[in-house]
Amino acid sequence: MNDLFSILNLADYRFIHGLIESPFNLTDDTRISTLVAAFEKEESPENRSALNTQLESSLRYLGSSDLAYTFRSITGSDPGVSFQEMIRDVASTINVDPPALGTAREMVEQLATDYATKQFADLSTEQQQQMLEDLGVDREKAASFLARSAGVFALPMLIEAFNFVIVQGLIKTIVFGTIAKIVGSQIAGRLFSFLVARMPWWVSWIGPAAWTLSIGWTTIDLQGPAKRKTVPIVLYLGLCSLRERHDLEAS
Template sequence: MANYITTDHDLIKIIQAAEESDLAIIADFITDRNNGRISLDTTIRTQIDTFKRCATLKNNSDLLIKEVQEFGGNSIVNFFRGSGVVYREILDDVADHMKVKIEKTDSAEQIELKILLAVAVKGMEQMKPEEQKSFFSKLTGGKIVGFGPGAIAALQASILAGGFSSYILATTVANAVATTLIGRGLALGVNAAFMRGLAGIAGPIGWAITAIWTAFDLASPAYRVTVPCVVQIAYMRQKAKVTEFPSCSQCGSAMTPDQKFCAECGAKSGV
């Protein structure tokens, strides 16, 4: 068993409960798709890749926990520190690096959502006005349709309150990051209609990821692991909270559980 910080419940509970396909993305972030990283031992890289190919990462999740903690230690102190830190320290460091304002009282989930929002807001800067409006509408089930400082503030309040909008945001950002960095997105085949509804907002965020990485200065080796891992873990946390994937029965667009009418086609929920 890998030697990791066993009191790190914010990380351990999510990793141990995750699906194999989601852990495979974490594995690729850590190993650079098995191409190797300077600070990653070759033996460990080979082990992680073997577990991924054999679909046994879930049974060996302790190794992923250890490596996420150690890459977090690398980014916080120096590249070759080689000792791990708890996930909360990683979140604090990533937020600081990305200039995301957080509070000491924020939970791990709240910090993750603030980081996702920072990526989304940067992504919106790359969108056309009509794409920005569509993003807001689909992200909030049609509750916010405009764009501007007031709409951004309302979006932030909606996301930080938790719920279905948080899941949509996490899914969209995580899918874009994975597609851009490792060449494949999330395994979301369980609800094709749901993902068709997200397609319109996933594209612009995906196109913006390269610009976002430059804006946040994520070129250092450790941050190329910790930031994508935080995004993926944030998605996994939100996914664990969602038990149903409502979608419009007419056009397949994503809908929130309390949404009465589809923001895309106007059909009544449940029709």
């Protein structure tokens, strides 16, 4: 998972830690908090490596049931599920096809884009029009695109019709709306402030007004505390991968 964690910055770590935090976890939240603080003080390879190791352990715990995790720990087996298995479980939970085999980055990016595209397709034409206009698309251009698409959407088609910045904004709006619905607006607002403070260029224009509206369009309904963590974390990691890809293409 080094390819995925290597693109995370301090705000990302804080955001993910905020999603993981729980008094009921067997995973060591305090340890993550300590490691994040150490990384904030000095962004050294050693501090990043220690933080990534603990983060991976925590994610693999969250992808397991407490009973199975405890049993595997007692028997000396590797206690957590693989990250690939967790991604497939998240895909099943949010009703999208599991990503094809690839790197962790490729899988979470595909999952996030497939989920956002599906959610957008499930909106009414009026809601789709509103979202595109909110993202800065001209009204006539948005209406013309929606008429041509006839309800069939794919990422390449969206990028061709608009540009990657607009499409990334659409994906971010839907994903942040989903995260806010899962964790609650109050927690989402607090976590979102980490991102605004550190990366205003990435998220300031996808603020609470946008993703709060998206909450009402999000139909996902999760059962169980673990999925209320794994789903937003995996989707957020997909956003991080998209952000990095866009930065590389723009440079």
